[in-house]
Each structure stands twice: as C-alpha cells, then as structure tokens.
Amino acid sequence: FNLQRYWVEPPGPEESPRRVTPAAISERKSNLSEWFYIPSWKRSMVSTNRFKQGREKFRWFVFTDEYGIGTQLVKRLENEGADVVVVRSGQAYKKINEHEYIIPSGELHQYEAMFSEHQDLPIVIIHLWSLTKCEGANGLNLVYHSVINLAKSLGGTKFYALKIQIIIISNDILDLTGHEELNPVKATILAPVRVIPKEYTNMSCCYIDISLPQAGTWMEKRLINQLFEELSFQYHELIVAYRMNHRWIQTFDAVPMIDSGSKWLKKGGVYLITSGLSGIGFKFAEHLARAAQAKLILIDRAPIPDRTDWRKWLDTQEPQNDVSVRINKIQQLEKIGAQVIVHASNLDDKQQLDNIITRAKELFGKINGVIHTAGTSGGRMIRHQPSESGEGIMASIINSTLNLDFVVEDCQLDFFILCSSIHSKLGRFAQVDYCAVNAFLETFASDKASKTGIPTKCINWEGWQEEEAELNEWWEEVLKNGILPDEGIQALNRIMTTELTQVLVSPYDFLNRIEQENEFKRQFFIDTLNASTQKHPRPELHKPYIPPGNELEQSICHIWEEFLEIDQIGIQDNIFELGCDSLMAVRLTARLQQKLGNQLNLSSLYHCPTVELLAKEFYQSKYKDH
Numbered sequence: 001f002n003l004q005r006y007w008v009e010p011p012g013p014e015e016s017p018r019r020v021t022p023a024a025i026s027e028r029k030s031n032l033s034e035w036f037y038i039p040s041w042k043r044s045m046v047s048t049n050r051f052k053q054g055r056e057k058f059r060w061f062v063f064t065d066e067y068g069i070g071t072q073l074v075k076r077l078e079n080e081g082a083d084v085v086v087v088r089s090g091q092a093y094k095k096i097n098e099h100e101y102i103i104p105s106g107e108l109h110q111y112e113a114m115f116s117e118h119q120d121l122p123i124v125i126i127h128l129w130s131l132t133k134c135e136g137a138n139g140l141n142l143v144y145h146s147v148i149n150l151a152k153s154l155g156g157t158k159f160y161a162l163k164i165q166i167i168i169i170s171n172d173i174l175d176l177t178g179h180e181e182l183n184p185v186k187a188t189i190l191a192p193v194r195v196i197p198k199e200y201t202n203m204s205c206c207y208i209d210i211s212l213p214q215a216g217t218w219m220e221k222r223l224i225n226q227l228f229e230e231l232s233f234q235y236h237e238l239i240v241a242y243r244m245n246h247r248w249i250q251t252f253d254a255v256p257m258i259d260s261g262s263k264w265l266k267k268g269g270v271y272l273i274t275s276g277l278s279g280i281g282f283k284f285a286e287h288l289a290r291a292a293q294a295k296l297i298l299i300d301r302a303p304i305p306d307r308t309d310w311r312k313w314l315d316t317q318e319p320q321n322d323v324s325v326r327i328n329k330i331q332q333l334e335k336i337g338a339q340v341i342v343h344a345s346n347l348d349d350k351q352q353l354d355n356i357i358t359r360a361k362e363l364f365g366k367i368n369g370v371i372h373t374a375g376t377s378g379g380r381m382i383r384h385q386p387s388e389s390g391e392g393i394m395a396s397i398i399n400s401t402l403n404l405d406f407v408v409e410d411c412q413l414d415f416f417i418l419c420s421s422i423h424s425k426l427g428r429f430a431q432v433d434y435c436a437v438n439a440f441l442e443t444f445a446s447d448k449a450s451k452t453g454i455p456t457k458c459i460n461w462e463g464w465q466e467e468e469a470e471l472n473e474w475w476e477e478v479l480k481n482g483i484l485p486d487e488g489i490q491a492l493n494r495i496m497t498t499e500l501t502q503v504l505v506s507p508y509d510f511l512n513r514i515e516q517e518n519e520f521k522r523q524f525f526i527d528t529l530n531a532s533t534q535k536h537p538r539p540e541l542h543k544p545y546i547p548p549g550n551e552l553e554q555s556i557c558h559i560w561e562e563f564l565e566i567d568q569i570g571i572q573d574n575i576f577e578l579g580c581d582s583l584m585a586v587r588l589t590a591r592l593q594q595k596l597g598n599q600l601n602l603s604s605l606y607h608c609p610t611v612e613l614l615a616k617e618f619y620q621s622k623y624k625d626h
Contacts, residue, residue: 028481028507032490033256037504037511039425041176041241041248046229058165059121063087063146065131067212069169069224073126076228083121087114089129089142105129106141106388111153122163125150126231130170130186131212140395141388143170144188144436151196151203151382160593164203168193169227174209174241175446175501176248182450185398187443191436192382193238194427199382201590209241219244252425252504252514257494264415264496265292269368270360272297274347274404277326280419280464281373283485284492289338296333296340297360297367300326303344347400353407370408371417372401372441381430394433398440405448415455415496418445422460422504426513429602442502449501459495460504464488483507516583538568541577545570548611552618556611559595563588571612575605 029035060082064070070086077084090102093110098117103110115123127150130143147168154164172183173190193205208230213219226242239250271288275281276298288294302322305313310327317324326342333340341363343356360367401418408416423431424438438460445458463482483491483505491505504510538545545568548554553571560569564578580588589602600618608614 036257037252040251040253044249058124060084061125063127065128070128105146108387111149124165127168139185147192166205169208182447184444187439188436190439195432198429260497262291270295270364271369273371274299275373287489289333289336293337298342350403357407367411369415373419418458420460458502462506552615575609
C-alpha cells in the first residue's frame with residue numbers, strides 16, 4: 001500500500017528467544033518428517049511478587065469445592081484484606097448475604113442475578129467446582145457448562161469496562177507422570193480456558209491442575225501455599241500444573257518422524273471405522289483396503305439400501321445423490337481388495353453398537369483395530385452455547401466415544417485411534433464446543449492407554465483438504481492449504497510405528513503459532529496496564545483525510561488513534577491499511593467494547609474496516625429492535 005513506516009521494531013534475538021513472524025507461521029514445510037509435535041512439560045517458577053500489587057482492589061468470587069481447598073483459599077484471601085464472595089453449588093438459587101451465594105450450575109439467569117449485584121470492581125473468579133468426580137456427559141454441568149455460564153453472564157455490556165480473570169483449579173485432567181487417574185469429561189474445561197479470551201477480550205483465563213493430597217496433612221498445606229502464591233500476581237500462563245514441590249507449564253516439542261510404511265496393519269485385518277464413508281474416515285478406509293486388503297466395518301449415521309437394490313438405485317438416481325455417492329464409495333473399496341460391511345447406527349445407542357460388534361465377530365472372528373473419526377466443527381460463539389447438558393452435539397460425541405470403548409472392551413485390539421484437531425490447542429473464535437470435544441478425546445486416549453495397555457493414540461490433525469465436505473466459512477479458510485489425503489496417510493503411518501499416545505500434525509510451524517498466542521496474551525496484558533500517549537504523524541494514504549462528522553465517529557477515531565498511535569485518522573481510512581493485523585484487531589475490539597459496549601465485535605471490524613462504516617454498523621446494531 002506504499003505506506004510510510006513509523007513502527008518501533010520488535011525486540012532482537014538477544015531479547016526474545018523466538019521471533020514470531022507471519023511468514024514463519026504461514027510457510028508450509030516441504031519435509032513431512034518435520035510436521036510432528038508432542039505435548040510436553042517444563043519446570044517453572046511462579047512470580048515472587050506478592051499479593052500487595054493492587055489485588056485488594058478486586059472482588060474475588062470463589063466457587064468452592066467439596067474437598068475444602070476453596071475454603072482454605074477464602075481464609076487466606078480474607079486475611080489479606082480481600083473482598084471475597086463465596087459461591088457454592090446447589091439445587092436452587094439462594095443469596096445468604098452479600099458475600100455468600102448458592103446457585104445451580106446449569107442455570108444461566110442465576111449467575112446473572114448474582115453478578116448483577118457486583119458491578120463496581122474488577123473481578124477475579126477462582127473456580128473449583130470441577131474438583132469432584134463426574135462420569136459421562138452428565139458431569140458437564142459442574143465442569144464445562146458452569147464456566148460457559150460464567151463467561152455468558154459476565155459478557156454483557158455492564159461488564160465490558162471491567163477486567164475479569166477466571167482461574168480454574170481442578171484435577172484428573174493433565175497427564176504429566178503417567179500415573180494420574182484421568183477423567184476425560186473434566187478435560188472439556190480446557191476449551192473455555194483457551195476460547196473465552198478470544199471472544200471476551202476483557203477476560204483472561206488460566207487453568208491450574210493439581211493432585212489432591214490427603215486432608216489435614218503437610219502436603220495439603222504446601223498445596224494451599226502454592227495455590228495462594230499462584231494467585232498473587234495478575235499475569236498467568238494459560239496451563240499450569242502442580243505435582244509435589246514442582247510447578248510445571250505446558251509446552252510442545254517438535255519430534256521428527258521417518259517413513260516406516262504400513263507395518264502396523266495386518267493383512268486381511270478387521271478394522272472398524274466410524275464415519276467411514278465420509279471425510280478422513282473414508283481416506284483411512286481406502287488406505288486399509290489398499291495396504292492390507294482389510295475387512296472393514298464402517299459405521300455411518302445414514303442408512304443405505306440393501307445390496308440387491310444398488311443397481312436399480314444407481315440407474316435411477318443422480319450420481320450426486322448422497323446415497324449414490326456412498327454406494328459408489330463402497331464399491332470402490334471392494335474393487336481395491338476390501339470386504340466391506342456398512343452399518344447405519346447412532347453411536348449414542350450402546351445396544352445398537354453392541355449388536356454391530358457381535359455381528360462383526362460372527363462374520364470375521366475378531367476386530368483388530370478401531371479408528372474413531374466421528375467429530376464435528378463448531379461455529380457458535382460462547383454466548384450462543386447451551387447453558388446446561390442436554391442433547392447437544394458435544395454430549396453426543398462424548399457418549400458415543402464412551403459407548404464405542406465399552407462395546408470393544410473385550411476385543412484385544414491392536415490399536416484404538418481417535419482423530420482430534422490441532423485447533424483444540426490454540427483455541428478458536430466460535431469453536432469452544434469443538435475444542436471441548438477434542439480435549440475430551442485427548443484425555444480419553446491417555447486414560448485408555450494407561451489403564452488397558454492397548455496402543456491408543458489421539459492425533460491432533462491440521463485440517464485435511466476435503467472436496468465433498470460441506471463446510472462453514474471458518475473451516476473453508478482453515479482447509480484452503482490443509483493436509484492433502486496422501487500426506488495424511490503418510491503421517492498416520494509414521495505415527496503408528498511410535499509408542500506416542502498423542503501427536504499433533506501440522507505442515508506449518510506449530511511452535512511459532514503457540515508463541516504467537518502467548519505473545520498475544522502477554523501483549524494484551526501489557527496494553528491494559530500501559531497506554532502510550534505519543535502519536536506518529538499521519539502516513540501518506542490513497543484517500544485524503546476526512547474528519548469525523550458526529551460524536552460517534554469522533555469517539556471511534558480517537559480510540560483508533562490512541563491504539564495505533566497515529567495522529568489524524570479519517571473516517572474513510574482502512575484500519576488494515578493503517579497497519580492493523582489480526583491479533584491487533586482482537587485487542588482493538590476490546591478497546592471498542594470497553595468504550596462503546598457489545599454492539600461491535602471482531603467480525604464488525606473485518607466487515608466495516610473504516611470509521612464511517614463501523615459507526616453505521618453500531619447504529620444499526622444498537623437500534624435494530626427499536
């Protein structure tokens with residue numbers, strides 16, 4: 001755009017170990033052996049800055065647990081002079097006094113009722129409700145939905161000017177030592193931790209994983225000291241874990257993998273694939289057919305006609321017809337050497353699944369492996385998520401996975417593969433339920449591998465390029481340069497010759513992307529503490545300077561000028577031509593929301609990149625119901 005440069009250069013290598021650049025993130029790696037990453041952990045220290053740095057000016061909401069950890073933290077906070085509100089889970093809403101409430105975990109309006117009485121101070125929430133046992137999707141209310149309701153109830157216009165921190169403390173989620181008793185349903189809580197700050201830019205989140213000590217012991221006292229020290233400063237790493245004396249933070253390591261072929265498959269082996277006639281499930285079926293002349297049990301939700309009616313169907317129906325496409329896929333698999341049985345089944349129905357497994361054993365004698373690909377993308381922002389457990393897609397996938405595991409429990413499998421997404425580690429706007437499902441699958445894989453000894457693998461894939469898939473706009477953008485099917489099969493072959501339980505696969509620099517996310521979080525924290533008053537001269541633009549014509553345009557211009565540190569921004573200047581990028585856009589949206597309210601969001605900025613258009617969008621949104 002022939003813009004003049006006025007920007008201060010980022011720190012040099014001596015100041016930062018990794019330089020995060022857009023080119024490094026977007027450049028596709030040609031060497032497939034460099035596409036692999038694994039979750040890891042490194043020792044870390046908490047800041048030694050104690051409680052006195054303005055934290056007494058916050059109001060602390062402690063959602064207490066049944067083990068007493070929250071109660072002890074309340075005592076420590078009150079001893080430091082903090083303004084503390086205790087929140088307990090119960091069947092009905094009850095305000096005991098200004099500092100103690102009982103609320104049902106799945107009722108959004110009760111959260112809103114409580115927080116409506118506390119709008120005068122910045123808020124810190126310590127959420128310990130998931131320090132409990134929960135089984136199946138029914139446990140989602142105390143875990144996932146309670147945090148979703150926190151964000152929804154605090155996401156209104158009344159709270160946009162307040163800084164809000166949500167600190168979640170739980171157990172049985174993170175696999176550090178290999179000896180943890182993991183609870184996969186609880187792992188869904190990691191999704192809102194990652195996504196809430198993307199959708200509510202005045203909120204920050206942190207998850208702290210602990211190992212519960214015996215009550216009344218010196219180990220419990222040590223844990224309370226560790227947690228209170230963790231709460232004593234304002235900036236937190238996203239994922240933290242405590243084990244005995246040590247504090248750990250999550251990292252990711254690159255792990256090169258060489259091509260070892262398809263040695264993990266048995267010739268003529270029997271393999272079950274969910275969603276085996278669509279997406280990557282069908283690509284896996286093709287590979288198993290070619291490489292092992294496999295006997296395939298494909299589970300699909302939609303029924304197909306009896307085989308005796310296929311010829312008539314294909315002769316009378318359009319080739320693009322969904323049933324015709326699936327029949328052709330089955331015939332294609334059989335032509336390359338597979339025996340194929342297709343079952344239409346709702347994976348939520350455990351009895352139906354059990355009947356399928358019984359029938360497969362009668363036909364083939366046994367089942368050698370399972371590939372579970374039954375997932376779905378999200379697309380709803382947190383404010384549109386359900387407030388309690390129900391018949392939603394997330395609960396369905398969780399129950400489906402647990403049912404599938406149950407019915408193959410006695411099959412002595414060679415492997416159990418679960419397909420997840422790399423985006424669950426990044427957190428994505430309007431993808432919280434999708435990220436939650438994938439977090440469940442990841443922890444499920446670790447739990448199953450440690451308890452059964454069956455090689456269980458969760459693979460966090462970058463998006464595959466899928467020609468026939470019906471995708472929303474977000475996924476279309478993600479998959480534009482996604483993994484090609486042949487590349488995905490090569491990656492699968494390499495992963496299956498390792499003993500790793502979880503592997504991330506991306507043709508891009510995932511470590512750089514993680515660092516970019518961390519840098520965004522650090523920068524946003526710094527932005528809330530410091531705002532520069534020095535402005536640079538207006539650059540030379542293609543359009544002349546047009547001053548604001550009303551009070552709203554003047555307010556938006558002032559916010560942009562302050563944020564970009566540029567003087568004289570006109571109402572027809574494009575924000576992205578002025579140097580704003582995608583991460584800066586998120587922070588700028590936060591500024592706009594704090595000043596103007598929730599009529600404007602991140603998508604508003606992309607669709608209305610000038611002050612003139614943004615002001616019109618604001619008026620239309622604000623007065624559309626009047």
